[in-house]
Amino acid sequence: MAGVPALSAPVFAVLLGMVLALCNVPLPWSVLAFLPLAGVLWFAAQGREARHVSSRLFWSGVGLFTVHLWWLTTFLNKLLGTGTGGLAFFLFLLEGAFLAVMAYPLARVIRDPAARTWALAGGWVILEWLRFLGPLAFPWPTLGSTLLPTPAIQIADLGGVLLGSVLVTFTAASLASFLLSRSPWGSGRPLILAAVAWIAALGYGVTRTPGTGPVQPMLVLRTPFDSFGRATGSLSPAQQEHRQRAASQQRQPGEVVVWSETALTAPGRPSVLAGFIGPGISGVGSGGAEPEFNAVVAIDATSHATSWSDKSKLVPFGEYFPLYRPLHPLYAIIENAIHIRLGGVEESSTPRPLSLNGVRYGAYICYDSVFPAVARTLARQGAQVLVNPSNDGWYDGWGVLQHYNMGRIRTIETRRWLVRSVNRGVAGSINDLGQPVRIVSAGETIQALHVRPRLLRGITLFMRLGDSPALILAALMIAFALRLDARARRW
DSSP states (O other), X not given: OTTOOTTHHHHHHHHHHHHHHHTSSOSGGGGGGHHHHHHXXXXXXXXXXXXXXXXXHHHHHHHHHHHHTTHHHHHHHHHHOTTOGGGHHHHHHHHHHHHHHHHHHHHHHOOOHHHHHHHHHHXXXXXXXXXXXXXXXXXXXXXXXXXXXXXXXXXXXXXXXXXXXXXXXXXXXXXXXXXXXXXXXXXXXXHHHHHHHHHHHHHHHHTOOOOOOOBOOEEEEEEOOOHHHHHHTSSOHXXXXXXXHHHGGGOOTTOEXXXXXXXXXXXXXXXXXXXXXXXXXEEEEOTTOSSOOEEEEEEOTTSBEEEEEEOSSOOBTTTBOTTTTTTHHHHHHHHHHHTOOOSOOOOOOOOOOEEETTEEEEEOOGGGGGOHHHHHHHHHTTOSEEEEEEEOTTOOTHHHHHHHHHHXXXXXXXXXXXXEEEESSOEEEEOTTSOEEEEEOOOSSOEEXXXXXXXXXXXXXXXXXXXXXHHHHHXXXXXXXXXXXXXXXXX
């Protein structure tokens, strides 16, 4: 395959990436993600020179992200008008470029194709970790999430979702290197080790049982509001709040009501939020008033705010626009075209649990749920249950499902229940094994759902060590690649 014609190599690489993307939707077959990934590694590693390896991984990345994030094209069509969805391809190309940049130096140093597969596997995990960092962080997709339909996902409480990525990449590299190896290590010892790792992960998963603790009854809402209508002013905040208050009348004794992201509008962060009948938790926005914020607040039975926490991770080019003030003339052109102000939410803070009636709620907003560090920080500070007010009305298709499933993994990493109150998404409760307990995912009317999450405590290994175990294992794969390459040079 090293001699594949120049024009067909990118096409083949794109197809491999697209097949891998189809395994990134948590359906029963997603557990087979290591097979197309092995194909990606196998094909890329055979490039004659480092630039060929880098190019093949670039095109595979483009195929992967194009399929996985295709819903972004619909979002852009809604936001900027029909025909603008193609702008999403700039993101797909950028994500492919990250893979190419990761691959190039590794391929320059490591020449043996079998050894390269291990280096690329380890580099892939490290690149996933880097996607969690910085103001432009965008950690879609993560290979560890493909384990979600299987008990193996339970290893996330040991090393986070990235530990699952290590299992997938290790298995893929074992298979790809076996096919490419010209050394005794092609005998299959890595494949045997991969099989042992899978047995251990599955065995660990099936032995996990739900935690026990007191029940906190809650009432969550799933609303059907048009997010674009709210942003452009065609749906007033007063109309939305009135309909939510009416639905919240279904509250039963002892229940804490939860509203979705920016379900309340409260310029200036007032101490009394009369639009909400407590006790409960709600997402709160400033409604465009300065300073603009996106926060979550706990509200007691007298409608007084007991604690606030701001959104920790702002959506790149959604809430956070780089160099907004210096580049405002450019951004103003877009603002005038879509009638939505950009760049108002400029800062975020370290998340902290909300206190309400003696319970500590780990509340984080929408995009925060994609980042393991946010839920981990809240749980380390004593949060007994996770609460995710969200607005999935911006997404379509796979985007909603992807966001929901990434939130499920946060429950496993922290061993906390998760309660979601969502606009046009999946609302309900998920237990500490990541299993949906009671959810609602569709409907064109406001739906109130009674859930009974348990309040849990305890510290998981992931909460103590974070991504360190996964990063160490990724580094060991690269070290193993260097060792294999050194052996190959001696033969």
